[in-house]
Amino acid sequence: MYWEKQLETIPREELSLLQAERLQKTMANAQKTNFYRRLFSRHKIDPEKIKSPEDLTVIPPTTKADLREGFPFDFLAVPLEEVVRLHSSSGTTGTPTVIYYTAEDLDRWTNQVARSLYAAGVRKNDVFQNMMSYGLFTGGLGMHYGAERIGALTIPIGAGNSKRQIWFLKFFQSTTIHIIPSYALFLTQLIKAEGLDPRRDFNIRTILLGSEPHSEETRRRVEEIYGAKAYNSYGLSEVNGPGVAFECAFQEGMHLWEDYYILEIVNPHTLSPVPPGEVGEIVLTTIYRDATPLLRYRTGDLASLVEGPCPCGRVHRRISRIQGRTDDMLIFRGVNIFPMQIEKVLMSTPGVDTNYRVILEREDYQDKMIVEVEIKPELFLGDLQKLARLRERIQSELRSEILVTPEVVLLEPGSIPASEGKAQRVIDRRQL
Numbered sequence: 001m002y003w004e005k006q007l008e009t010i011p012r013e014e015l016s017l018l019q020a021e022r023l024q025k026t027m028a029n030a031q032k033t034n035f036y037r038r039l040f041s042r043h044k045i046d047p048e049k050i051k052s053p054e055d056l057t058v059i060p061p062t063t064k065a066d067l068r069e070g071f072p073f074d075f076l077a078v079p080l081e082e083v084v085r086l087h088s089s090s091g092t093t094g095t096p097t098v099i100y101y102t103a104e105d106l107d108r109w110t111n112q113v114a115r116s117l118y119a120a121g122v123r124k125n126d127v128f129q130n131m132m133s134y135g136l137f138t139g140g141l142g143m144h145y146g147a148e149r150i151g152a153l154t155i156p157i158g159a160g161n162s163k164r165q166i167w168f169l170k171f172f173q174s175t176t177i178h179i180i181p182s183y184a185l186f187l188t189q190l191i192k193a194e195g196l197d198p199r200r201d202f203n204i205r206t207i208l209l210g211s212e213p214h215s216e217e218t219r220r221r222v223e224e225i226y227g228a229k230a231y232n233s234y235g236l237s238e239v240n241g242p243g244v245a246f247e248c249a250f251q252e253g254m255h256l257w258e259d260y261y262i263l264e265i266v267n268p269h270t271l272s273p274v275p276p277g278e279v280g281e282i283v284l285t286t287i288y289r290d291a292t293p294l295l296r297y298r299t300g301d302l303a304s305l306v307e308g309p310c311p312c313g314r315v316h317r318r319i320s321r322i323q324g325r326t327d328d329m330l331i332f333r334g335v336n337i338f339p340m341q342i343e344k345v346l347m348s349t350p351g352v353d354t355n356y357r358v359i360l361e362r363e364d365y366q367d368k369m370i371v372e373v374e375i376k377p378e379l380f381l382g383d384l385q386k387l388a389r390l391r392e393r394i395q396s397e398l399r400s401e402i403l404v405t406p407e408v409v410l411l412e413p414g415s416i417p418a419s420e421g422k423a424q425r426v427i428d429r430r431q432l
């Protein structure tokens with residue numbers, strides 16, 4: 001039932017001691033990074049005085065912007081020759097955020113993912129089809145090694161290429177799939193178009209859904225379609241990737257592995273802890289990782305603590321499904337997009353006027369992005385070919401900036417409602 005019984009069911013007092021011990025090592029490690037050395041000196045923090053999770057509050061939280069500014073090496077705590085891999089956030093704006101791993105970091109992460117998969121019921125006799133992209137994104141490789149460690153037959157098929165996915169599902173009778181929720185829904189149409197029935201022709205038992213927000217309704221729908229159990233899997237590249245928090249067989253919240261992280265859930269405005277059960281921002285301190293220690297990292301993800309003990313016996317506290325984000329980052333087909341990226345492209349294109357909006361829709365389970373943009377009135381007097389060229393140009397520039405191809409609609413000035421206060425640039429009509 002457990003991958004590591006002792007650590008998963010460890011009494012809370014012992015867990016606190018383990019956290020304190022690992023935190024102290026992390027503090028010494030953090031002192032080796034340019035970023036934290038500067039931060040400690042600026043705020044007169046003595047890292048040796050940070051001995052337990054309660055002491056952490058004197059440290060200002062670390063943000064994604066800090067990570068970007070610290071690119072490439074300000075968060076690195078070990079000599080570069082100790083680093084064996086890097087991953088980078090799927091965000092596509094400007095400077096990437098980069099996370100480094102030593103061989104031991106990778107080994108621990110692999111174990112963390114194996115533990116997570118095991119909690120969701122993945123076993124050695126499973127055929128694990130990993131339908132997430134391999135590369136800088138952590139969803140592919142991160143899950144891959146965890147599944148292999150369990151001993152499952154791991155198929156590194158990666159994302160996309162639906163026909164091939166379907167063929168593998170049928171031919172190898174994959175029992176476990178790791179998939180982005182919106183893609184899990186979209187794929188069903190193609191399966192049907194192939195004349196197949198996901199329940200009859202496949203043998204899927206376990207579905208791991210992660211990397212983008214999705215509702216309980218989506219989970220139920222996916223379970224219904226495939227005739228399988230779907231488990232929520234949460235993670236972010238900054239603090240390893242998948243395997244940060246995972247649902248167990250009871251599917252009531254995700255166990256956040258507290259021997260790997262110190263968890264805080266705070267009010268995003270005041271940064272003080274929210275009462276148990278209330279929604280706040282997840283803040284994580286890595287305590288079991290050497291190359292890139294992060295102290296009080298603001299994830300931007302909103303969730304609440306699930307109160308009470310879990311019937312599975314694991315003592316690691318559970319977080320709810322992610323309710324949203326504090327910033328305006330969009331997750332569209334699994335790609336992280338900031339509205340500012342879109343604005344940047346539009347506003348640098350000659351002929352574009354000042355107003356625009358981005359509409360996200362879900363049609364037949366597939367997400368669609370429509371960029372409506374007002375263009376200079378004189379262009380409407382010009383020839384139609386010119387307009388078509390402008391539309392194509394915007395579309396292709398957006399594609400290279402945000403890695404998805406939106407539908408672009410050119411409008412006359414005044415067509416898009418303008419507001420006096422903050423503009424609502426993004427209208428998300430996807431029913432999560």
Ligand code: DLL
Nearest residue numbers: 090139210211212213233234235236237241242322
């Ligand atoms: O998405 C890591 C991952 C891969 C997790 C595969 C699970 C499965 P990033 O690309 O850095 O890393 O994006 C992280 O995605 O801060 C959340 O906003 C969102 N996210 C991840 N998992 C979930 C989830 C990976 N289960 C960002 N529910 C995070 C809702 C999620 N949002």
